Amino acid sequence: MLDSFYVAWRYLAFHKARTATLVACVTLLAALPLALQVLLEASERQLRARAEATPLLLGAKGSALDLVMNALYFADAMPAPISMAAQDQVDASALALPIPLYVRFQARGFPIVGTTLDYFDFRGLEIARGRPLAMLGEALVGAEVAARLGLTPGDGLLSSPETVFDLAGVYPLKLRVVGVLAPSRSPDDRAVFVDVKTAWVVEGLVHGHADLGRRADDSVIIEQTEGNTIASAKLAQYTEITEANIASFHFHGDPAGYPLNAVIVVAQDAKSGTLLRGRYLNGESPHQLVLPGAVIDGLLADVFRIKRVLDAVIGVVGLATLLALALVFTLSVRLRQREIHTLFRIGCSRFTIARLLGAEMAIIATASAGLCGAALTAVHASSDELVRRLFFG
Amino acid sequence: MRARALRFGHWPILLNPWLNGRQAGWMVVVPGTLLGVLLSTGLLGAVCAAAERPAVYAVNYPLQYFAERIAGEHAEVVLPVPPGMNPAFWQPDAAAIADLQRADLILLNGAGYAKWLDRVTLPRRKLVNTSAGFRDSYIETTEAPTHSHGREGAHSHAGTAFTTWLDFAQAAEQAQAVQDALAQLLPAQVPALRNNLDGLKRDLHDLDRRLAAMVAREPHMPLLASHPVYQYLARRYGLELSSVLWEPDALPSPAEWQALVALRETHPADWMLWEAEPLPATRRRLEALGIRSAVFAPCGNRPEHSRDPNQYSGQVPSQGQGHDRGRGRSLSQDRQDADFLSVMHANLERLAEVFGGAGGR
The missing domain is CATH 1.10.287 (Helix Hairpins)
Known part of the structure; x- marks a missing residue:
C-alpha cells in the first residue's frame, strides 16, 4: 500500500504544475463556501451582539437600516437628521437615558462620533491611555485609530472636509487627542469620539472668533446697525480650540434645533421602553423608535436569503468543476495510456494500477483538505476583523 | 472631596x-x-x-445652599467655583472638570446660567436642571447686541436672564427640584430631606412675603439697576426697573453718565440697585444727580464669610432662627456667618429703606 502512495507521490511531484492546479481547484471548491459560511456567522454574531446591546434607537422616519448601521456601526449611510429637541423629549419623559449620536464627519478616514460621556459607560469602554473628554475640541480615539495613525494623548488630529470641492465650507478643526480607548473588538475601535458639541464645532454651528466689539480691523464689518453687526468672511474663525480662545466659542441659535443622527434610548425598565415605543407609533411623529435587534434580524434574513442563492450558485459551479476535474482526470488517464500499458507489461495487475491512480487522487484530496483547513483556520481567526473591514470599514 | x-x-x-x-x-x-x-x-x-456620602456639585451658591440645607450631613455639597468669582462666567480647567465628572449629582441652574457648560463634557445622567419646571417662564434678554457672519442672517449671543433665584417663589421650585434629585440619590433619607425642604421653603416664602409687602407700599416707584440681573426680581414683585450696564468696581464713562441722564428723563428713578457696593466716587456723583445707591446682592457665589455647612448637621434653621438680622442680629454677626438667607435678609433691609419702610415684617 505504501509503495503505491510512494509511486503516486513521485508521479505527482514530477508533474508539479498539473498537481498544483488540481490541488488549487479542489481547495477553492471546498474552501469558498465554507469560508463564506464562517464570515457570515462572524458578521451575524457581530451584528447581533451590537444590536442586542443597544435596546432602542431613536431617529428620523425613513430607512431603519440606515439608522441602525450609522448609529451602531458608524457606516457612511446617513439617515435624515433629527434635532436635539427629540433627545430632550426623551429626557423629559424620565423613562430613559438618551445618548445622542452625531456621526457625519471623518478624520483621516475614520468616523468622528459626537456623543456624551454616557456612551462610554453604556458600551463599557475603558480608557487605556490618557483621560476622558473634558473640554470642547478634545477627542478620544479608538484602539485601531491610535495604532494606524500612531496617535497618543497630546497629539493633534485634523477633521477632514466633507468634500474637497466645498471651498466655502467650514474650516477643518484640529482636535486634541486626550485619550486612547482599550481595544473592544467592535466598531468603537475604529472611531474618533468627541463631545457632540465638538461635532457641531466641526460643522460650524458652534464657533469661536475674535470679539467684534474689540476688532483691530474695521474691514471685517460689512454693516453695523444698532444691536446688529454683520461681519464679512474675512472674520477668521478659530480652527483649534485652546485655553486662550475656548471662552469665545458660542452656539448660534437654539441648541434644541441642532442636528443629531440618532439617540440611543436606554429605558429604565421594560415597561418604560414599551411606554416610549408607544409614543412613537402614531403616524404624526416625525421620529421612529426602533429595536436594533429586530432591524438586524431583518437584515440577516435578507443576507441569508442571498446566501441561499449563493450556495446554489456555488453548488452548481462546484458540480461543474467536479465534472471538469473528472474529465481532466479521465483525459489524463487516456494520455497516460502508454505509461499504464508499460506498467501492465512489467507485471502490474489492473488492481495495482487502479490503486496507484487512487493513491494519486487521495494525495491530491488530502493536500486540498489540509490547505482548505489552514485557510479556514486563518479566516476564522481573523473573521471578526475581516467582517469589520468588509462590512463596516 | x-x-x-x-x-x-x-x-x-x-x-x-x-x-x-x-x-x-x-x-x-x-x-x-x-x-x-x-x-x-x-x-x-x-x-x-x-x-460614602455622595458628592453633589452645584453651579452656583444658591443651589449649593439649597442642597446643603436639604441634604444636611447626608451629602457632600461642593461649589467648584473659586471665591470672589462670578459662577456664571467661570471657566473650569481640566482638573475641575474631572472633579465634576466624578460627582454623583450636578445641580444646574438652567436658563442659560454658567455658559461654561456649553464648553465642557459632563455625564448627562448626572445633570439636573433645577429650573426646568418653569422653563416656559424664562425671561429672554435683548440687551446684548446681535451680529452676523456674512449675510445669512443675524443672530444674537443674548439668551435668557439667569438669576432665577431672585424670584423667591422660583427659588422654592428650584429647591424642590434639588430635593427630588437628592431623593433619588439618597432614597433612605427621604423623610429627612422632605423635612429640611419644608424648613427651607418656609424661609423662602417668608422672604417672598416680606418683599411683596414692601413693594406694595409704593408699587410704581421707578428704580434703576446697575446691571441687568434683576429681571426675575422685577417681574415677581412688580418693580419698575430699568437697567444700565455699569460695574460696581469701575467708574462709568462720560457717555454712560449722559445715557443715564437721558434715561432719567423717561424713567425718573431716585434709587439705583447695585450687585455690590459701588465705588465712592460713583456713589457721590450719583447722589449729586439725586440718585441714591442700594446694594441688592444676587449672591451667585458664596459670601466671603460664609457659614460652615457642617454646622447644619440635620438641624435646619427654621423661620426666624439664626438667619434673621432684623431680629437683633448685628452686621458683624452676619459677616461672620453669612449665608444665602442672611444675605437676602440684608438685601431686603436695604430695599426697605428704598421703599421707605422697616423691612416689611
Whole structure:
C-alpha cells in the first residue's frame, strides 16, 4: 500500500504544475463556501451582539437600516437628521437615558462620533491611555485609530472636509487627542469620539472668533446697525480650540434645533421602553423608535436569503468543476495510456494500477483538505476583523 | 472631596509618632496598640461613613445652599467655583472638570446660567436642571447686541436672564427640584430631606412675603439697576426697573453718565440697585444727580464669610432662627456667618429703606 502512495507521490511531484492546479481547484471548491459560511456567522454574531446591546434607537422616519448601521456601526449611510429637541423629549419623559449620536464627519478616514460621556459607560469602554473628554475640541480615539495613525494623548488630529470641492465650507478643526480607548473588538475601535458639541464645532454651528466689539480691523464689518453687526468672511474663525480662545466659542441659535443622527434610548425598565415605543407609533411623529435587534434580524434574513442563492450558485459551479476535474482526470488517464500499458507489461495487475491512480487522487484530496483547513483556520481567526473591514470599514 | 482623600492606609502613618513614643515596655505598648486599633477602627468607621456620602456639585451658591440645607450631613455639597468669582462666567480647567465628572449629582441652574457648560463634557445622567419646571417662564434678554457672519442672517449671543433665584417663589421650585434629585440619590433619607425642604421653603416664602409687602407700599416707584440681573426680581414683585450696564468696581464713562441722564428723563428713578457696593466716587456723583445707591446682592457665589455647612448637621434653621438680622442680629454677626438667607435678609433691609419702610415684617 505504501509503495503505491510512494509511486503516486513521485508521479505527482514530477508533474508539479498539473498537481498544483488540481490541488488549487479542489481547495477553492471546498474552501469558498465554507469560508463564506464562517464570515457570515462572524458578521451575524457581530451584528447581533451590537444590536442586542443597544435596546432602542431613536431617529428620523425613513430607512431603519440606515439608522441602525450609522448609529451602531458608524457606516457612511446617513439617515435624515433629527434635532436635539427629540433627545430632550426623551429626557423629559424620565423613562430613559438618551445618548445622542452625531456621526457625519471623518478624520483621516475614520468616523468622528459626537456623543456624551454616557456612551462610554453604556458600551463599557475603558480608557487605556490618557483621560476622558473634558473640554470642547478634545477627542478620544479608538484602539485601531491610535495604532494606524500612531496617535497618543497630546497629539493633534485634523477633521477632514466633507468634500474637497466645498471651498466655502467650514474650516477643518484640529482636535486634541486626550485619550486612547482599550481595544473592544467592535466598531468603537475604529472611531474618533468627541463631545457632540465638538461635532457641531466641526460643522460650524458652534464657533469661536475674535470679539467684534474689540476688532483691530474695521474691514471685517460689512454693516453695523444698532444691536446688529454683520461681519464679512474675512472674520477668521478659530480652527483649534485652546485655553486662550475656548471662552469665545458660542452656539448660534437654539441648541434644541441642532442636528443629531440618532439617540440611543436606554429605558429604565421594560415597561418604560414599551411606554416610549408607544409614543412613537402614531403616524404624526416625525421620529421612529426602533429595536436594533429586530432591524438586524431583518437584515440577516435578507443576507441569508442571498446566501441561499449563493450556495446554489456555488453548488452548481462546484458540480461543474467536479465534472471538469473528472474529465481532466479521465483525459489524463487516456494520455497516460502508454505509461499504464508499460506498467501492465512489467507485471502490474489492473488492481495495482487502479490503486496507484487512487493513491494519486487521495494525495491530491488530502493536500486540498489540509490547505482548505489552514485557510479556514486563518479566516476564522481573523473573521471578526475581516467582517469589520468588509462590512463596516 | 476632602473626606474621600483620607483612606484607610493613611491611619498607620498618622498614628506612627504616637506609637513611637511608647516603646519603653510591653505594659505600655500593648494597651497603647489596642487603644490605637480601637481608635483607628472608630475613626475608620467615621471616614468610611464620610466617604460614602455622595458628592453633589452645584453651579452656583444658591443651589449649593439649597442642597446643603436639604441634604444636611447626608451629602457632600461642593461649589467648584473659586471665591470672589462670578459662577456664571467661570471657566473650569481640566482638573475641575474631572472633579465634576466624578460627582454623583450636578445641580444646574438652567436658563442659560454658567455658559461654561456649553464648553465642557459632563455625564448627562448626572445633570439636573433645577429650573426646568418653569422653563416656559424664562425671561429672554435683548440687551446684548446681535451680529452676523456674512449675510445669512443675524443672530444674537443674548439668551435668557439667569438669576432665577431672585424670584423667591422660583427659588422654592428650584429647591424642590434639588430635593427630588437628592431623593433619588439618597432614597433612605427621604423623610429627612422632605423635612429640611419644608424648613427651607418656609424661609423662602417668608422672604417672598416680606418683599411683596414692601413693594406694595409704593408699587410704581421707578428704580434703576446697575446691571441687568434683576429681571426675575422685577417681574415677581412688580418693580419698575430699568437697567444700565455699569460695574460696581469701575467708574462709568462720560457717555454712560449722559445715557443715564437721558434715561432719567423717561424713567425718573431716585434709587439705583447695585450687585455690590459701588465705588465712592460713583456713589457721590450719583447722589449729586439725586440718585441714591442700594446694594441688592444676587449672591451667585458664596459670601466671603460664609457659614460652615457642617454646622447644619440635620438641624435646619427654621423661620426666624439664626438667619434673621432684623431680629437683633448685628452686621458683624452676619459677616461672620453669612449665608444665602442672611444675605437676602440684608438685601431686603436695604430695599426697605428704598421703599421707605422697616423691612416689611
